[in-house]
Amino acid sequence: MAMPVGQPPVSDGGFQGWIAVLTLLVRNMIWIGITKGLGVMLPTLQDQLASDTWVFGWIVAMVIAVSGVIAPFSGIVNRRFGVGFVIMTCGIMIGVAPIVGSFVKTTAQLAVVYMLLAGVGLGVSNVVAKEAVGRRFTKNYATASGIARTGYSIGLFVFAPLVQLLLNTYGWRGSMMLIGGICLHFAACGALLLTPRRVTQSTTTEYQSISDQGSNSETHQTNIALNCSGLRGILIRNFDLRLLVNARFWALTLLMCCTIFADDMWMIYFVSLAQSNGFSNEEAGLFVAIAGVGSLLAKVCQGPLTDRGVISCWSLTSIFIVIGSATYCATPWLTSYWAMMVSALIVLFSSGVITCQTDVLIKLVLGVELLSGAFAWIGLLTATFSFTMGFLPGLLYDLTGSYTAGFTMVGVVHALPIVPLALLRNFHDSAK
Secondary structure, rough: OOOOOOOOHHHHOOOHHHHHHHHHHHHHHHHHHHHHHHHHHHHHHHHHHHHHHHHHHHHHHHHHHHHHHHHHHHHHHHHHHHHHHHHHHHHHHHHHHHHHHOOOOHHHHHHHHHHHHHHHHHHHHHHHHHHHHHHOOOOOOHHOOOOHHHHHHHHHHHHHHHHHHHHHHHHHHHHHHHHHHHHHHHHHHHHOOOOOOOOOOOOOOOOOOOOOOOHHHHHHHOOOOOHHHHHHHHHHHHHHHHHHHHHHHHHHHHHHHHHHHHHHHHHHHHHHHHHHHOOOOHHHHHHHHHHHHHHHHHHHHHHHHHHHHOOOOHHHHHHHHHHHHHHHHHHOOOOHHHHHHHHHHHHHHHHHHHHHHHHHHHHHHOOOHHHHHHHHHHHHHHHHOOOOOHHHHHHHHHHHOHHHHHHHHHHHHHHOOHHHHHHHHHHHHHOO
């Protein structure tokens, strides 16, 4: 159950804390399963549903967009129903999406099913699960966040060959049904997070006084003003709109947006870049696999470094922003096999460290009570940024015939948060 606003977070982890970590890890695996599953089945779906390649890419993009748009509503449903019930509901929605998708006849039907079920379920569960982890961990939050984020890496290793095996054995409709069955296990995580709710009853025995005077225009206008003021307060409280006028929030949003954007662009264009540099498709695939191992190691290793005080989260994040940006800019110039492999390893290692440490910084700077709103609005803004700007590296390649300009642009974007991060650290240290 979600903790009421104002209640102190649980000391550090405990059974419920590690169940929350497991929940977020499974959710991240399922995210990869849903998106990567469509990617693996793309040639078959294109043939069976008689559609173009870009349509399926658009479906995945719209699932990401819907998950971002729905995120600001996560805090409301979390406070109303509790984390366990919300996760169970999201697990059912995500699992039902591929099952219903196995019966579709057109790509339009598939898009609607995935957007309304998978998109909503993935968006809400992401915010709710991340807040649950943040509320239950204090000293070991970086470690817990890193372990939960390994779900993305594990999903890449597991779902790609699994979906291909299911596709070869049962066809695309059978594969979708089985993927849906696997995703339904996410609901069990929500069941483990259920706790009894306390029922409070009002002890007020006084009668409400009723005015015996008729309404006049002045009273009516006052009531309208009070109602508008009350509505404004409800919106600000439920959607955490005060974050949108908080400079610290925007600095953290810039950090997450730039990191996720650069990571997404690498995922989309790296294989094509490697091929344009003279590497085979198999070699490019190996580079990505090695980079995935680096990402997994980064997420596991970064936690103890900051949780044990070896290095501050500020310094660790800044170091890898610089390293990652330099690597993005250098990658288009690399033609050596080992240099390209090291480049891929550094990029995803840096991304793994920064994304985990950004979660830590959000909690450190904004506080635990604003976690839900912060994760929700950052999710929306990040999805919007990637969705609207994701075409730029490809456009620059089409215009110049090279990925040099595109990846240099990505490297510059990746470096943008370094100055706001330094200012944020200075203000945070001064406020202590």
